[in-house]
Amino acid sequence: MALPEEPSWDLxxxxxxxxxxxxxxxxxxxxxxxxxxxxxxxxxLERLLGVPLFTRSQLGLAPTDAARVLRPHAEQLRAAAAALSRAVGGSADEVRGSVRITAAEVIGIEVLPPILASLRDAHPGLELELVLSDRVQNLLQREADIAVRMVQPTQDALVVKRVGRIGLGLHARADYLARRGTPATMADLDGHALIGFDTEAPFIRLMQEDLPVHRGMFSLRTDSNLAQLAAIRAGFGIGFCQNALARRSGDVVRVLADHVALHLETCIVMHEDLRDVRRYRVVFDALVEGLSRHVDVT
Known part of the structure; x- marks a missing residue:
């Protein structure tokens, strides 16, 4: 009996x-x-699988349960196909070809660009792909080659280099504090315009073990750390940001340093299968060196 036709990756x-x-x-x-x-x-694809994948509605095409079940598997196929393309982009001994890096928004926009610029100057054959997301990309499924992580990875089959801790604190622009006053105690935050989270991510829940913060106390709520940083720099009020980034801004001042001192463990991570491919190793080492200059600002 003839086997049914296998759907291709293109489908x-x-x-x-x-x-x-x-x-x-x-x-x-x-x-x-x-x-x-x-x-x-x-x-x-519907014919080969023997199931409907979409139904038409007033809002467009609505996926069926079968399509929703297939989606994560299709995403894995896409990541694997991209990884295959990157793998043949250069030999194991060359610093040439594509390397896909993932990092959180703030790190990717505020910290990585000069590191990547120096790296590209030293190795013009590199093609760098930067994925900015606060979602933890799955390196085992090759959604990215190298990751900058703010949590210690728990999966096996990964090469992990801890580069240190990134200090976090409460900050505000100097002219905001000149207008509204500088808080000396946590109670003094009452009446200030506070910038904070909208939904409780895992890190927020960990932070709440040490700090009495909750969604209702914020005058500006956003889950984008980059938007929070921009609001602090604009003089909206007091919010959390990385100490190193606040110092770089010049006119942003830390407040309540004796009361609020948080840290993010920072690691550079890649799949162990890539450790002997020179271009991945070069990028990995450059990220370790560059991020080491950013951490440990207390």
């Missing part, structure tokens, strides 16, 4: 694009295809 890539864009036209733009081609590929 799963199309499925993922439709899931992400919510329409055939959006997926066509993302993939550089025509809308009818995308529609035919979805129909082909």
């Amino acid at each position: 799963y890539r199309t499925l993922l694009a439709v899931l992400e864009e919510g329409s055939l036209s959006g997926a066509a733009r993302q993939l550089g295809m025509t809308q009818p081609t995308v529609g035919r590929q979805v129909e082909t």
Whole structure:
């Protein structure tokens, strides 16, 4: 008996694009295809799998349960395909080809650019891909090659280098404090415009073990650390930011340093299969060296 035809990666890539864009036209733009081609590929995948993947609604294409189940597997296929492309981008002995780095927004925008610029100057054959997300990318599934992590990884099969602790504290712009007064105790924060989180992430829950902070006390709530930093620099009020970044700003002042002193453990991580490929090792070492200059600012 003939085996059923196995769906190709191209079909799963199309499925993922439709899931992400919510329409055939959006997926066509993302993939550089025509809308009818995308529609035919979805129909082909449905036929091969024997299940419907989308239903039409007033809001566009609605994924079925089968499509939602397939999505994380399609994302893994995409990550694996990208990793394969990067793997053949240079030999094991060359510092040439693509390296995909993931980091949190603040680190990626405020700290990494000069490190990456120096790295690229030293190794012009490198092609660097920077993924900024506060979601922890899965290195075991090769969503990225190297990660800057603010938590100690627990998975096996990873090379981990702890570079130190990044100090966090409460800060405000000097002219804000001149207008509103500088708090001397935690109780003095009452009446100040405070900047903080919107939802309780795991780090927030850990912070709450030592500090009596809650969502309702903030005048500006956002889960973007980058937006919080921008608000502090704009003089909105008092908020949390990395001490090194506050010092760099010049006009941002730390407050209540004796009462609020938090730290983020900082690690550089990569899959152990990459440790002997020179371009990954060079990027890994450059990140360790560069981030070491940023940590331990208390």
